[in-house]
Every structure is written in C-alpha cells, then in structure tokens.
Amino acid sequence: MKTCDSAFNVACSECNLRQLCMPSGLDAAQMRQIESLVKSKRHIKRGQTLFANGMPFQALFAIRSGAFKTCVFNAQGHEQVFGFQIAGELLGLDGFVSNRHCCDAIALEDAQVCVMPIQELQTVSEEIPALASHLHRIMSAEIVRERGLLLLLGGMRAEERLAAFLIHMTERLAARGFSSAQLMLRMSRQDIGSCLGLQIETVSRAFGKLVEQGLIALDKRHVTIVDAQGLKSLAQLA
Known part of the structure; x- marks a missing residue:
C-alpha cells in the first residue's frame, strides 16, 4: 500500500487527477514536458496561507489533496469568503488579472499542492496548444461558477x-x-x-x-x- 507521501510523489502521468489538471490525448513527449512544469510539491497545514492578497503571481497550484477557501480581509479585519476549492482544481487563476493575487488562499485541512511556475507554464502552453485550451476551459468554468454564486445571492x-x-x-x-x-x-x-x-x-x-x-x-x-x-x-x- 502506498503511503500519503509516496502517493504525493507519483508522476503526473500516474496521478488519478491528471484528467482534471491537464488535457487528454497527450503523447509521451508532451506528457514529459508538462511533468517538467511541476517544480515542487508542497504540504500546506490546516489554517496556513498558500498565497495572500497582493503577493506577486508566480505560479498556479494544482490541489492534490485537501481543500482551500479563497477570501479577502477588509481594513477592519472582516473576512469575506469567495469560494472553496477541492482536489483536482487549480488555485491562483486570480493572478492573471494584474500579475498579483487578489485574494488569500487558506487551507481548510492539511493539503498537498503541485507548484507550476507561471512563466514556464506559459512557455509550454505555446508549444502545446491543447494545454492552453485546457487552461482557458478551466478559467471559463471558474467564471461560470462565480456567476452561479452571484445568482445564489440574488434573492x-x-x-x-x-x-x-x-x-x-x-x-x-x-x-x-x-x-x-x-x-x-x-x-x-x-x-x-x-x-x-x-x-x-x-x-x-x-x-x-x-x-x-x-x-x-x-x-x-x-x-x-x-x-x-x-x-x-x-x-x-x-
């Protein structure tokens, strides 16, 4: 049986969440290119902040296990929660707007994430159009989800x-x-x-x-x- 750590160290090609993080139909060479993007893997403890509002946008994070909330704090310290992210989803998409994060991402439980540096991700996306299209679909789904939340609050x-x-x-x-x-x-x-x-x-x-x-x-x-x-x-x- 694999331990949590050994399961965390498996390659992208062997990960059971790969179809959610990356496009399907990649050949072996393309898969190796995408696997090379994952420069590190981080363990985030419950309550720990993965990134904070105003931090430079340097990477996207694929959640391997655990869950997060995204939120902002006003000048009085009041927290406004925007949403919740679970295993198989990406964190950090907010950084594309201004090259800085516009919210905090806080672990709701002990979690594990794969770190994909944004500059290298953009380079590989130019070489593998399917990856760029996949990222666009993920961002579109995020917009639709946020619109659904607005509808929830509308009466x-x-x-x-x-x-x-x-x-x-x-x-x-x-x-x-x-x-x-x-x-x-x-x-x-x-x-x-x-x-x-x-x-x-x-x-x-x-x-x-x-x-x-x-x-x-x-x-x-x-x-x-x-x-x-x-x-x-x-x-x-x-």
Missing part, C-alpha cells in the same frame, strides 16, 4: 441558497470520482455564511429546515443527500 431564501451550495459541491465532488450523495463539509458554518451572504445563525437554521423537509441528513459536518431531486427543485436547479 433566494436562506435554505434555497444552502440547497444550491450543497448541490454544486456534490456535483464537483462527483466529477472527481467521489460520492454525489455524501459530503464532508471541510469549511465552517461561518465560512459558508460568508460565502452565501448569510449570518452563521441563519446557516444553522437553514440546515435544520433542509433536515426537517427530508432533503438531507446531518451528522455534525457530514451531510447525506437524501432527496437530490427535491434539493435541486428547492434551489431552482431542476
């Missing part, structure tokens, strides 16, 4: 926002080979509330209403989707 009741959030999270997990009916919330109720524009007490009440309606079962941070169709209908996603 939905609290339980509707929470239902949509749970559906989006389980769909993202399912795309990465995880269960679409089981969800372990790595983020706090406060983080969820900040992301959805709700007070923490409102988030707790919304969870209670979803349980009362028989849509989910809840055991601390473990969520079981009992009625996926009903949850989608409530979130106006059916």
